[in-house]
Amino acid sequence: MMLMTIIPNLPEKNPEIFIINKFADESMFKSTNARIIKGEKVQNLTAPTDTHIDMQFVHLGGNKFVCEKSLYPYYKAVLGEKFDIVCGETALESHYPGDIAYNIARVGRFVIHNFKYTDSVIKKYISDNNLVCVNVSQGYAKCNVCVADENSVITEDRGIFNACEKHGIDCLLIRSGYVSLKGYKNGFIGGASVKINKNTLAFFGEIENHPDFEKINDFLNTRSIKSVSLKKGALCDIGSAVVI
Template sequence: MLQKIIVSNCASAKFLELLENENIKYIKSLNNEKFNRNYNDHVDLSILKIDDDIYIEKSVYNYYREYLSEFNLKKIDVSYFKNGETVLNIAKNSKYFFHNEKFTTKEIFENLKLKRKYIKINQGYSNCSMICFENHIITSDEGVYKTLKAQNINVELVTTEGIVLNGYKKGFIGGTCGFIFDDILLFYGDVTKYRDYDIIKRIADEENVKILYPKDETFVDLGGIISLWR
C-alpha cells in the first residue's frame, strides 16, 4: 500500500508507527491560529478535497502548498464568516454532501453540487459529526440522524461517550477517523474500545471496508483524516 494522507500533528507515536508499517505516507497538520486552540490541529477545518480540487484556508496555505504542488490548490479566506471553522468541514461521499449552504462559500457549494446531491443539515461541523460510507452514514449527532432518517438515507446513531476531545467532555465520531481508500477506514485510536464499535464493524463489513487502527491507543477525536487519493 502506498498512499499519502494528512493527519493531525497531535497523533500518537503508535499511530504514526502504524502508518509507517503500512507504507502510508503522511503530512502532519499545521495549527491554524484562526481557530480554537483546543483543536486547531484538526486538518478537516483547514482543508477540503473535492475530487481534483483542494481548498486550503489562507492562514496555512503556504505550508501545505509545499507538499501539494501536484494538485489544483485553491486558497480560501474564512475570515468573512461568523464561524469560519465550518466553511471547509463538509461531510461527503460519492453520492451526497452534507452541510448547510450558509456555512460555506458559493464556489465550494457549487463545486460539490456538480457530482453530488445536497442534503441540508443544521450541523456546521458536518465532517466532524459523520462517517460517510458509500451506502451508510454513521453520526454522533442526533439532529443529523433525524434529518437523514427523514430522507430515507441509511443512517446509524452512535454515542459521543468515550470519544476524547481536547478541552471537552466528549468528541465527535467523524473526527476519529477518515477513509484513506474507498475500502480502508483509518482511526487515530483503538476503535474496538469504543462502546458502539459493533455498529461500525457491522457497517464496515457490509460495505467491504477494512478498519485500520493502532491497538490500545485512546479513542480520540483529532479531526477527520484527509486522503489525497480519495
Template sequence: MYEDKTVAVIDYRAGGEIIENLKKLNIHVVTTRRHDTLSEPVNGHPDMVMFKDESSGIIVCPEEYNYYEECLQPFNIKILKGCNELGNKYPGNIRYNGVLNGNVFFHKVDSTDARILDMMKGRNIKCINVNQGYTKCSTVTLGSGGIITSDAGIMKAAVEEGFDALLISSGYIGLDGYDYGFIGGSTGFVDNTLYFTGRIDKHPDCREIMRFLYEKGIETVFLSNKCIYDLGTIIFLKQGEECEK
C-alpha cells in the same frame, strides 16, 4: 515526484505510533500546522482548514493554502484556495467542515465557504442543510457504504437522501479541552478501509459499529492501542492531476 502514493493529512499533534503505523502501510504523512485563529483543541485539525472534494483534491482556507501547496506539490494533488478565512468562533470556524458523500453535500450551508458552494453548484451536487455545523467532525463517510454519525439531525438527513446510516452514542472519544470528541474526527477512509486513531472497545456501540462495517465489506485498521481520539479526521488523498490555481 512520488508514484501511486496515498497521502494522509493529520494533526501535527498525532502520536508517533499513529504516524509510524501509517508509514508502515506505505502512506506518506503530511502533518498540519498550528492555526492560531482556531481554539487550542482543534487548531491542528485538518477538517477545520480543508475540505476534501470528490476528485481527491482539497479546498483549503486562504491562510493555509501556501503551506499545503508546498507540502502536496510532489504528489500532484489538486489544491484550490477557498474564499473565506476562518473565524475564531462558531460558525466562522466551520467554513470547510462539510461532508460530501456521493452526490450529496451536508453542512450548515449558510456558513460554508463560497468556493465549496460554487463547486457543488457547478457539479449539480445536492446541498442539504443540517444544524450541526461540525458536520465532518460528526460523520464517518463511507461512500456508497453509507455513513456513521452521532448526530440525529445528520442521521435523519442522510436516511432521507437514501444513505444507509448508523447512529451511535455521543461521547466516549477523547478530545482535550472538550467533554468529548467525535467519530468523524477520529477516523479516515480510503480504499474501502476505515482507519481509527485508536481502539473503540470502550465505546458502548463498538459491536454495532464493527457489524455495520463488516456488513458493508469495509476493512478496519486501528492505528494505535490507545483509546480512540479526535484528531480532526485523517484526510487521505491520492496522487492526482496537476494542481489547479
C-alpha cells in the same frame, strides 16, 4: 503521481499520502507505507482544533483541494504543482459559526453541512458538479460523520441521522461520547476515523472498546468493510485525515 483517491474520503487502495494533524502520531500510519504530510495551525482558531485537518483542508474531488485562506501558501508549497490547490474565500474565526466553513462531509455524491456557513469556493464546486446538498444544523459536519462508503455513514448526531435518512443515505446512529478531545467534554467519531482503502475503516484508538462496537461492526460487515485500530487506548478525535 497517479492519485488513488477520486471520490474524497473513499480511497480504493492504500493512499500514497496522508495529510494529518501536525501533532498526530505518524507511527499510526506506518503500515500503509504512505507519505505523511503534516498540516499547519490556523492562527485564528483555538487549540486543539486549530490543527485539525477537517477544519482547514477539503478534498473536493480528483486532484482538486481547497484550504483555509490563511494556509493557502503553506499547502501550495508542501503539495506542489501536481495538485490543484485552491484558496478558500473564508478566513476562519475563533468562535462558532465562524470556524465551520470548511468542515464539510463528502459522502459519494452527497455533501453534508450547514450550508448557511459553507465557504463559497466549496459551494461553487458543489453546484458545478451537481452534488447533492444535505443541509443540517450541525456545523461540524465532518467531525460528526464517519464515512463508510458512497452511501453509508456513522454518526452520533441525531440531526445528521435524520437528514441522511431523508436523502436515502444509510446511517448508523451511535451513542455520543467515548471519543476524547483535549479541552472538551468529548470529540466525535468522524474526527477519530478515516477510510484507508475500499474495505478498511481505520480508527484513532481502540474501536473495540466503544459500547456500540457490535452495532458498528455489524454495520461495516454488511458492507464488506473491516475496522482497524491504529493505536492503543481510547478513541481520539484528531480531526480525521485527508487521503490522497
